[in-house]
Amino acid sequence: MIATPDEMPSFGFRTAEDDVAATREQITTFIANRVEDADADGVVVCLSGGIDSSVTAALAVEALGPERVRGLVLPARKDDSAAQFDAHLVADRLDITATTVHLAPMLDAFEDTVAPAVSPEADKLARGNALARMRATTAYYAANSRNLLVCGTTNRTEWLLGYFTKYGDGAADIRPLADRYKTEVRALAAHLDVPRDIREKPPSAGLWRDQTDAEELGAPYSLIDCILTKLVDEDLGVEGAAAELGVSVDRVERYADMHLAAKHKRDAVPTPSTGDSDTGLFHELESQF
Template sequence: MRRLNYDKVVERLVDFIRDVGKSGVVVGISGGVDSATVAYLATKALGRERVLGLIMPYFENKDVEDAKLVAESLGIGYKVINIRPIVDSFRENLNLELDRKALGNIMARTRMIILYAHANSLGRIVLGTSNRSEFLTGYFTKWGDGASDYAPLINLYKTEVWEIAKRIGVPERIVKKKPSAGLWEGQTDEDELGISYALLDEILWRLVDLGMEKEKIAKELNIPMSKVEHVEKLVKGSEHKRRLPLGPKFDDLIVRP
């Protein structure tokens, strides 16, 4: 895996947020390490008065307490908004059979709407919490948790976010907890991805950043080729999530005078 000068990385992140967030930021705080890291960096960059945390649970569980811990340890303003009535209203009025994935997407998009409603009303921006591991594998909801004005962690792998979190004082219990999007009870990121973040990041770095051949990656990491192919499939299958909608071009149909 690549080696970073983490002290300089933290400085760059803080400078970036200070530059783009002059009017203040709104951050969705889930109780996980990514959102906690963004909240800590934003507070360091802007001061607690210009950071608003929104805690938006569907399930009332330990994640809510962890999210409160983040906000209260930083001294930032925060709101707890239970999204269950909103999501359940969608479910009741759509008159559709929704599986867990479809319902989870509605949850993520509901949170996005709430984040932007607060940002718009306050004249602030939405600071996203996606990391590079999620971005490259498409492990996010399009127009949901993948939507933000700026995403400070978007070029940092999950394992790198953990290192940063340790250095800037994110509570240990949050750094060490199993990553989860909180879309259903017992859900974990690594179960859904079908691979640990530690191995995922090693493969992604070689596959995407270095452009290594799959055979060489498998040999270097001493893993089955199927693991590399699984990650490649995640990357290729989620390409549409990483770009704006496309349509046909018409330059060749312009009628010349």
């Protein structure tokens, strides 16, 4: 019998009340320590109106205080108004300053000049990735000008599948949610009292009109998280994970392939010395501190 996504057990997920409270404390401590270690004045968070950025901003405020958290709302389409409203709703609840920067003119200029010169055919995915990198550029400009760290919002599910844009939303100085599955982020959102409408809206990267995560990924996060837990955390292999969960081998294989194909996104950029032992180049300098 094949299990449905709603029947999937939450294998290994820290979603019980005590687990969520402990996770909340661990992440806020992580944020505070990283900001202190970097001698930064705070963080900047890109607010999309979605659950991941809302949870990230709430945890940053808990760790640092609202005065040290800067929000950026970066719409690029006219139909982004609902997302903008939700982003500012979260900012108002958290009492943080959130600046809206409309990126449509920048994206239009890119499509009028760079895109046709590089590739004569329009590519929706390439355009979406370009938008994500424009958002990253804006976030780093804000961070550089105010001595802030860019606080990424990518969760563990997205990280393992490579469901983020390299040097776009994947670009960050810290990633507080990157070892928490989407299922855990939802539990954190409820614990942090993120507005219900934001918690329940269909997840979307917002790179083009009507885009949804479930449509692109081929399954809801409730199923994908269970598959990844068995594949990555418990190392059961494709057939073992399929048998354990009562789903088809083909379905598990899809996410195994995505995970392997995205390795380059998670790894540091290769250099000729990649894999060599530490050369000790900076040891003398470091010993002085």
